[in-house]
Amino acid sequence: MPRIAVDVLLKREILDPQGRAVEEALPGLGYDGVSEVRVGKHLEFVIDAPDDELAARVDAMCEGFLTNPVIESYRWRVIDDAERADA
């Protein structure tokens, strides 16, 4: 069964206060030269779906439940075990 990784960010035209806070904190902590920080959500899950239904089902979940499509954008990809963020 495919394992899916979904990345969610606020749309580019929406102010991201958490990203701004991170960006402003970094220089004081010794991390210089970092800009355009955006902070959002990352999800990973396994879905029991045939190949020809996979994209439609993942998009339906993302648009209907996992994100707020009015203010958020998302991108998803199939990952293998070695690509899991907690691998």
Next chain:
Amino acid sequence: MPRIAVDVLLKREILDPQGRAVEEALPGLGYDGVSEVRVGKHLEFVIDAPDDELAARVDAMCEGFLTNPVIESYRWRVIDDAERADA
């Protein structure tokens, strides 16, 4: 300047209540066959670093500030503009 995407999840042995809540809500919303849901953070930023310093500087930021290495794992990659979650 490279654009970096960082994915952060709780370590696999740590209970993820948010992932559990999502997983348990999905069937009631009509999304079946989804398991092993984990929910974490996604960050994107631009960093002004030469190639030979990039990995060390991103890892230092991730381990020293962006994650809690006691309970969280992370994975990062260089992305191009088309791969931005808010593209």
